[in-house]
Amino acid sequence: MIDRLRKVGLFDSLSEEQLEQVLKISQRRAFPPGTVLFGEKEPGTAFYIVLSGSIKLFTRSAAGEEKVLSVAGPGDSFGELALLDGGPRSASAQTLEPSLLLEISSEPFMGLLQAHFDIARGILVELCRRLRQTNEHVNDLTFLDDRTRVLKNLIALANKHGKRDGLFITIHVALNYDELAQMAGVDKRILSDVLRELESRGVLQFGLNEYKLNLSKLRG
The missing domain is CATH 2.60.120.10 (Jelly Rolls)
Structure with a gap:
């Protein structure tokens, strides 16, 4: 302890x-x-x-x-x-x-x-x-657009709660879409659009109560 x-x-x-x-x-x-x-x-x-x-x-x-x-x-x-x-x-x-x-x-x-x-x-x-x-x-x-706020919030959660394995960070987060949207300060529809875009680019992979962030795709 x-x-x-x-x-x-x-x-x-x-x-x-x-x-x-x-x-x-x-x-x-x-x-x-x-x-x-x-x-x-x-x-x-x-x-x-x-x-x-x-x-x-x-x-x-x-x-x-x-x-x-x-x-x-x-x-x-x-x-x-x-x-x-x-x-x-x-x-x-x-x-x-x-x-x-x-x-x-x-x-x-x-x-x-x-x-x-x-x-x-x-x-x-x-x-x-x-x-x-x-x-x-x-x-x-005040100054960041919706997409940047969502991405910055995901990276902040990864830094705080994630476990890194090479170029991947796995983040266990028991938040639903509403709660993730609230944290980023955006509408849930905007959050969904940004997450779908990041998933299509291979930046994010989703699992049960977790997501995986691909740093190589993020940097690209």
Whole structure:
């Protein structure tokens, strides 16, 4: 378990002794697919580290339309923000598949931060990284065309969740077309058109809940 924690962005600079302190306040929990871990605007009482499976983080408009913000996979953490600022949740979280998580409750987590500056610093670094990603996403929605946004989103998922074998990257993603379109900020019809085009060129190959990206075709 220590090795798994060491791969988490929040904790990758911690010593083994400090990681043991994190484990002491953690609870391992398994969830079936479709479980809502918390809802937008709810008070934050815990945050989570993904050991296996995947979680979608999303918001809903006043009209009930869903917008997928990101997908958390093994080694990712989510839900820290509401614990740190005391505000309500900024998004909802739902399992996409059977998932095993570490849950860390608010009170022991804040005590850990007070006792270990390195952990607090790691969290600040991670939150800054996410802020930069948000700024980049806003910039993409403003300046990039639909096709480029879809392609960039697929490459981002490949970089984060993919497994490379030579010139191929296989990405396991338990998202449907609606959710992929939401992440790219495009209409589902446009997403389908772009995916069909990439498949016809041999850039993408599709399987069950996964796709394979051919880097040689992408570069060509």
